[in-house]
């Protein structure tokens with residue numbers, strides 16, 4: 001038993017010798033028992049990261065460990081649902097669950113798998129190929145949870161589910177995490193949905209980890225500020241209406257804080273910063289929501305990352 005569910009050190013993956021890096025220099029540690037959101041723009045490297053953790057891809061450089069060992073040795077204890085939810089199309093729903101039982105002797109939780117399928121009103125005799133995308137997702141999640149995994153890797157699990165199914169299956173996942181201490185790592189583009197369910201965040205962009213840590217810690221490290229910019233006149237930025245986004249670090253009023261995003265509208269300056277010390281008394285401050293934080297980093301790919309440099313460091 002280890003208190004680390006997943007750790008990466010200088011992890012990198014390049015597809016083909018001449019291909020670009022899908023993932024590069026990723027270092028982070030995910031404690032066991034957490035529900036972790038992996039977010040980032042299209043092509044950021046989220047699926048690549050999950051496939052490396054599942055042992056379906058081999059790193060080009062660096063290392064990833066899951067449940068204290070290499071991904072191949074942990075496979076029996078890890079559930080993985082890939083983005084395209086691969087299943088055998090010619091099998092029926094019931095046959096698919098039987099395969100799950102056969103492949104996981106001594107671990108298979110038939111009751112949970114059956115309950116997930118039944119909640120979707122699925123005919124057990126229906127072939128996988130005739131199911132809708134959302135119904136297939138339900139069967140894939142039933143298979144993954146039936147395995148009683150210690151770590152669940154889910155690549156956009158909610159993408160094709162209707163709102164009720166999303167709510168129900170998210171509830172099932174959260175109950176699993178709370179009852180059995182299952183670690184869940186799931187990629188998603190719907191950040192607003194993650195705030196209540198996830199406690200850890202990995203924000204990936206351009207193949208690099210840009211934010212990594214407990215969501216509460218990450219939110220506490222950032223402050224939304226607004227102030228009247230004394231030296232910044234209506235057209236100081238050169239825009240005709242005096243409204244402009246600024247590049248991080250570009251405004252002297254915000255020094256020495258790390259600026260993730262700033263905007264000047266007339267004489268009004270608003271910004272999301274990582275304070276490097278006390279903030280000026282006349283600044284109005286508030287804590288950002290998770291969605292605000294993620295959107296600010298997504299809009300500003302040049303903002304300085306906030307990640308541990310060594311996996312061990314994140315344990316403190």
Ligand SMILES: Nc1ncnc2c1ncn2[C@@H]1O[C@H](COP(=O)(O)OP(=O)(O)OP(=O)(O)O)[C@@H](O)[C@H]1O
Nearest residue numbers: 015019021022040041042043044045046047048049
């Ligand atoms: N099998 C592959 N061969 C070549 N390049 C690949 C392969 N898989 C992924 N890539 C490239 O690696 C990069 C990261 O892709 P990945 O699928 O991990 O991104 P993602 O964050 O999951 O994106 P999305 O949100 O669109 O699902 C992309 O530039 C993609 O083109």
